[in-house]
Amino acid sequence: MCVSAERDSPSYQEIAGESDYVVIEAPRNLARWLYSQLEQEYDGLRSNEAVDETIMANGYTFTEISRRFG
Structure with a gap:
């Protein structure tokens, strides 16, 4: 799974601290949890x-050779 984070800022400021990590890990954690549930x-x-x-x-029935019958 590829996730990236960018900041759309008119002054071109970088993403502060570990904010990008939090933003990236949230969808990954959700995907892991959803996959586990499925x-x-x-x-x-x-x-x-x-x-x-x-x-x-x-009410399925089967023959001796495991074919569905009836």
């Missing part, structure tokens, strides 16, 4: 319990 949701949807629940809720 990863947890994905893992939960692929868990054996979730798959079993979906099969039962939809």
Whole structure:
């Protein structure tokens, strides 16, 4: 992820202190958190319990060779 910070100033002042670091790290931290949430949701949807629940809720049946039947 590429993030940069620039100051739009008519007097061309530099960004003060570590302000650029704070501005750059905030979206990175948000992206890391969002990715973590998506990863947890994905893992939960692929868990054996979730798959079993979906099969039962939809009344799916399968043949001996694991093909959906009915």
